[in-house]
Amino acid sequence: MAKRTPQPDEIDLHGLRHKPALALVRQALAQREKQQGSFSLVIITGNSTILQERIFNEILDETYYSYYIPSWNLGQIIVENMIL
Secondary structure, three states, X not given: OOOOOXXXXXXXXXXXXXXXXXXXXXXXXXXXXXXXXXXXXEEEOOOOHHHHHHXXXXXXXXXXXXXXXXXXXXXXXXXXXXXX
């Protein structure tokens, strides 16, 4: 089966070690902050609950973004920033 190409609103962390994965998440969020608008970002982590915890504790807990792990796919994190 061919690997799916990530969409512009998602990043795929499969196969990355934690340090580069965290750097990629920081970079993706920084790029979206520069756009100064609402956004939704899907972070594909796979089954790594340790990586998910690190993303929560080291990055997302320090922001004002809404984020959650959807019940339909436990291998991803959805981050949202809504500006009204």
